[in-house]
Amino acid sequence: xxARSRGLVGDERGTVTAEFAIVLPAVVAVLGLVxxxxxxxxxxxxxxxxxxxxxxxxxxxxxxxxxxxxxxTGVVVSRSQRDGLHCVELASRPVGGVLSSIAVRGxxxxxxxxxxxxx
Numbered sequence: 001x002x003a004r005s006r007g008l009v010g011d012e013r014g015t016v017t018a019e020f021a022i023v024l025p026a027v028v029a030v031l032g033l034v035x036x037x038x039x040x041x042x043x044x045x046x047x048x049x050x051x052x053x054x055x056x057x058x059x060x061x062x063x064x065x066x067x068x069x070x071x072x073t074g075v076v077v078s079r080s081q082r083d084g085l086h087c088v089e090l091a092s093r094p095v096g097g098v099l100s101s102i103a104v105r106g107x108x109x110x111x112x113x114x115x116x117x118x119x
Contacts, residue, residue: 036099043094047075047106051088059086059110085109 050071054064058079068077071090078089089107093100 033098036095036097039095040099040102040104043092044104044106046071047090047092047104048108049106051090051106052108052110054090055086055088055108055110058088059112061113081112084112086112 050067054067054077057064057067068075072092074094075090075092078091080087080089087107087109089105091103091105093103095102
């Protein structure tokens with residue numbers, strides 16, 4: 001019986017390596033998606049904050065070009081005015097790879113002041 005049990009143990013060598021080789025790519029893929037998701041969330045927070053700042057500046061009649069330049073060249077800016085509000089929407093595609101098809105948007109509105117309405 002001793003020889004037989006030694007034979008079974010010898011046959012199982014390498015199974016952990018095979019399981020690890022199968023599981024490792026899945027773990028790396030999930031980790032990559034999690035990191036990409038965190039990057040998308042952080043970029044959305046940046047866009048929402050920047051859109052609020054730009055909306056307030058432009059609603060007061062000031063220029064916000066310097067703040068927009070800080071965001072980079074890949075950011076698309078949309079502006080609209082309705083019901084006494086000046087609204088700004090910022091959009092971009094912040095990450096590459098599999099997640100590059102996801103566009104992140106942030107929008108905000110501010111009440112127009114007298115100086116902003118004359119603009």
